[in-house]
Amino acid sequence: MSDAARLLRLLSLLQTSREWPGSELADRLGVTSRTVRRDVDRLRDLGYPVEASMGALGGYRLVAGTAMPPLLLDDEETVAVAVGLRTAARQPVAGIAEASLRALAKLQQVLPPRLARRVSSLTSATATSAASFAALVDPAQLAVIAAAVSARERVRFAYVTNENVVAKRHVEPVRLVALGRRWYLLAHDVDRDDWRIFRLDRISSALATGTRFPPRVPPGGDATEYVTQKMYDTAPTYRARATLRLPVELARARLADFVGDLTALDDGSCSWHSVEDTIEYLAFRLTLLGCEFTVHGPVELVDHLRELGQRIGRSVG
Missing domain, CATH: 3.30.70 (Alpha-Beta Plaits)
Structure with a gap:
């Protein structure tokens, strides 16, 4: 086992909620107790708060620190997190919508195909309450567009217009906005040379083109405020x-x-x-x-x- 592999294995063991005697860790890793102590010090240098206690019942355990270091997840944990993020992405929650979408995009990028298939199967088999969100969004489309927003990369997709016509769009995606019960994309339309707002539940076949674009400032400087104002301008609202x-x-x-x-x-x-x-x-x-x-x-x-x-x-x- 290489040093890096052993360090990852040690971290995986410490992330379980128990205290590990040094001798047991040494047996699990096939090394000496001295190597375990050295590897624990390396984890601490990387920001993992490993606490050591002395005595016959003492050992090592991972505790809460001042920062959130990277976590190691096994297959079952990875699938659970991915399904949770995909489900949450369909129903944006105030305050965490953008963060959950960023996390989903990162996880989708590194998810092995065998786990991606399990996530897809579980998501499609999971019923979502219609009361909580009226327009369901394909989380795979969300992930593609979120990654393109982050990388400032042009995107092509099919879009169902208000006239129920499917149109091809080529855009520079600037910001995803969770507003009310829907996701919206604020983008600069390349073909029309103008700003456009797209409902994510009407987008399909999204594909990043690989072409980068320079940073764009949203109209008025605030994407959320711009989208909110546009939505209220175009859709009359009432109180029942x-x-x-x-x-x-x-x-x-x-x-x-x-x-x-x-x-x-x-x-x-x-x-x-x-x-x-x-x-x-x-x-x-x-x-x-x-x-x-x-x-x-x-x-x-x-x-x-x-x-x-x-x-x-x-x-x-």
Whole structure:
């Protein structure tokens, strides 16, 4: 076993949550206790906080330090982390969306094919609650584009437009933005020589071209603010006003992060003033509550639900 391989093996042993006697580590690694002590010192030099305790029951263990050094993961742990990141990437969470996506891109880059196949199989077999995210994103596409953003590398992909037409795009990706329940890509369109915003759930066949581009400053200097403003400019939002035939605490639990204002009317019903969102999503959340409800406004929501009900009636009639 080479010195580097032995050091990695030692680190793998120490990352389990137990204390290792020096003699046991020496037996596991096939070296002397003196070599174990020297290897422990090398790990400390690399930033791993290895603690040693004296006495008959003493030994070595890895403790929490002031920084996060690289971790060694076995196959099962790697698959678990990758599946978790791919699932999280489909449903951006405020505050950690960008960091989770960076981690996913790094892991995808070094994942062996045999583990990549297992991750893909597990991800496709895992159901995602529609209530938590309305537009699912292919995590493989996310990883490709995230890596291109980081490397400032041009990307080609197929994109479904608002007119439901598939178009080919060639862009310089500048920033991924998690906004509400969707991922957006802010990019400079090479063919149109202008800024464009793309929904990630409408992107397919993303391919990095290998062509680098110089740094670009987003319009206004802030990509998130620009995308947010553009989305609000193009999509009108409303607040629903409704009576829900649910106890107020049950309604609060089912609405989760979309509560808005809830007021108990009696033991079995409550009034709801939602947070702002599109008519389509307000209707979606109402129908997911699994209860009777009466909508008091806005009129656009009433009309949309009436049309939706007629469409459903025709489809099952």
